[in-house]
Amino acid sequence: MNRVSLHFEILNSGAAGRRGTLTLPHGQVETPAFMPVGTAASVKALPQHFLEELDARIILGNTYHLYLRPGHELIRRMGGLHRFMSWPRALLTDSGGFQVFSLNELRKVTEEGVRFRSHLDGSSHFFSPEHSMDVQIALGSDIAMAFDECLEYPADRERARKSLDLTMRWAARSKAHFDAHKHEAPWVDELEQTPNLFGIVQGGMFADLRRESAERLVEMDFPGYAIGGLSVGEPRELTREIIADTLPLLPADKPRYVMGVGYPDEIVEYAKMGVDMMDCVLPTRAARHGLLFTSEGRLNIKNRRFAEDQGPLDPECSCPVCQRYSRAYLRHLMAAQEPLAAVLNTLHNLAFYLMTMRRVREELAGSVPSI
C-alpha cells in the first residue's frame, strides 16, 4: 500500500478563498466542492447517472442509516458502498455521531461510546469510535470521519469543555482503530489505496475551545480536517465567526471541510473564506417540499402564483429541468403529489448548488468576474 490515498493540490489561493484538486481513490474532486447527501445509498429521487451528468464528483453517505439498513456487513459483502449503489466516483461517510445524537432522545453516552435506539424499530445499538470506524471501513468510503460527540446548542462552557475532551479522546481512538484496519476496506486490493480519515474540530461556540480542539487534532495528524458542531441553531454571524477563527488554525495544505452548511449564499461565503468542502441536506430536502433555489432567489413552487407561469423555473439555469419544463407544470406536480415532483425539483436544486460552486471556482481561477 505505497500509493498515496489522498492528494490535495492547491491551484489558486488568496484572500478570497482557494481553488484546488482533491485526488481520492475514486477520482478527482475540484474544490471548493459541495457534496450532495445520499443518506441511505441514494441521493433521494435521483438516478445515479443524473448526478454524473451534473458533474457531482463526491457524494456523502450516512453511516447511521446504512448501518441500520441494509447493514454495513451486507454492503461489505456486496463489494462496498460504491459497488452496491453503482457510484464509481468518490464517497464520504459521516461517523454516525450526528444521527445518533439528533435522532435519539434516550441515548446514553459513556466514555466507551453511545447506546441508542434505532429510529426504525426501537432496537438497541451501541456505537463506539472503534465501531464507527469498522462500519465506515466496511462501507469503503474514500473519506471517513472521526466519531465525535455532537454538542447541543446552546451549551455552557463546562459542558462544552467536557464534551470537547471526550471528542478528542474519541478522535485518538478513531484514528488508532482506523489506521489498524483501513486496509480491510472492500476495494483496497483492487485500487492499491486505502480510505482516509478526517478529524473534526468541536468546542461549541467558544473560540478558545475551538482553538484547543484544532491544535490537539493537528497534533494527531489527519489528512484533512472538518469543522463540526455548526448549523445547530446558532445565529449565522456566529457560524461565520467560528469558521473564520478556526480555519487559520488548520494546516493550509490539507483540505478543510465545514459540515452541514448551508444556503447558497452561505456556501459561497464560506468557500470565499477558504473552506474546501461542504455538504448539506438542504437542497435535496427542500426540493421535496417544493422550495427551490434560483438565480432570482428562493421560491416555493407550490405557490398559486405559479399555476399558469409558462416560464422556466430559473431562466439562467441550464439544467435539464429548466430547459424543458415550466413553473406551471412543476407546480402541478407538487399539487398533485406526483413522484416526478421530487425527481425534477431535486435535480434542479442540486444543479443550482453545483453550478454555484463551479462559478466560485471559476472566479478563484480568475476566469470570471466576482459574484
Next chain:
Amino acid sequence: MNRVSLHFEILNSGAAGRRGTLTLPHGQVETPAFMPVGTAASVKALPQHFLEELDARIILGNTYHLYLRPGHELIRRMGGLHRFMSWPRALLTDSGGFQVFSLNELRKVTEEGVRFRSHLDGSSHFFSPEHSMDVQIALGSDIAMAFDECLEYPADRERARKSLDLTMRWAARSKAHFDAHKHEAPWVDELEQTPNLFGIVQGGMFADLRRESAERLVEMDFPGYAIGGLSVGEPRELTREIIADTLPLLPADKPRYVMGVGYPDEIVEYAKMGVDMMDCVLPTRAARHGLLFTSEGRLNIKNRRFAEDQGPLDPECSCPVCQRYSRAYLRHLMAAQEPLAAVLNTLHNLAFYLMTMRRVREELAGSVPSI
C-alpha cells in the same frame, strides 16, 4: 383543415396479428403498440426524456384526473396537454367515464350524464358526453374517446342491454359534439390537423350485445374503435373470447384498441389476435409496489431472497436499470422506501412492456422467429 389527422397503414397482416403505422398529429406510432399511462400529466415517477429514450410514441392521459386537477381550462391556456407536460409525441385521453364510475360509489346516472363527487375533496361534478368532449378537446389529445357507461361485472342481460343502449346514444352525442368542436383544440392552427375520436364497443359479457354495439358504432363511422368494459374482474378466458368475437366486427382498415389490458403474456396474445393498441396501469402501478416483470417471469423485488443478489434485475433486458443496478440495490431501495425505487422500477417495467411489443412487431414483420 384539409390534412388527414389520422392515417393507419397496415404493413403486415395475417392469422398471427398485424403490424402497422398509425400517423397522428403528434407523430407516428408503430402498432401493435402499448401505451404507458400518464394519469395526471405524468407517467408516475418518470421524467419525459426517459419515455423518449424508451421510444414510447404515445402515452395516455386521464381526463377525469386532469379535469379535477389542474383543470382542463388551465391546460388549454397553457397550450394544451402536450405543451403543459412537455410531451411532443402523441397522446390519447380516455373519456373520464371509467374513473367517474370506479372512483365514485355515489354516482348518479341519468340520460343526460353522470353526477359524481370528486375523490379529492368530495365536491360535486357532472359529466355528460358533451362535457367529456369539451374537456378532451381542451386537453388537445391526438385521440379522444367517446363517453360511455362502464358496466359493472357481473351484470345481467337486462342491465347490459340498457347500459349498451345508453352508451350508444352517448356515443352519437359524443361524436356530434366532437365533430362540431374539434377544431377548438389548442394546436389545430399550428399543425393544421384536428384531434380524432374513437368509439367504444360495450355490451358486457354477451356476444350478441357486443355484436350489436360494434355494428351500431361502425354505422356512426369513427376513425378507430376500442373494445371497453374488459378486465373488470371476468375470467381471462372470457376476456379473450370477447376480444376474439368482436375484432372481426370492426373495420379491418381502422385501428382497434383494447382498453385496460394487461399482463405481458396477455398483451402479446391480444396483439397476435389483431389488436393494434393497448394500455394498462399495471406496469407502472406494480412497479411502485415492487412487482417487476422480467424475461424470467414476475418477481417481487422486496423479497428477502434478493437482499444479496448482485445480478441484474433481468439479465436479458437492455434498459438503463438492468445495465447498471443490482437486484440487491433495488431491493434495498424498496426496503428503505427510497423515492428512487419508484423511478427505477417504473423505468424497467415500461422498458419491458415496450420491448415486448417491439418484439411482437419484429415477429410480425418476419424479422425474428415466433415467441
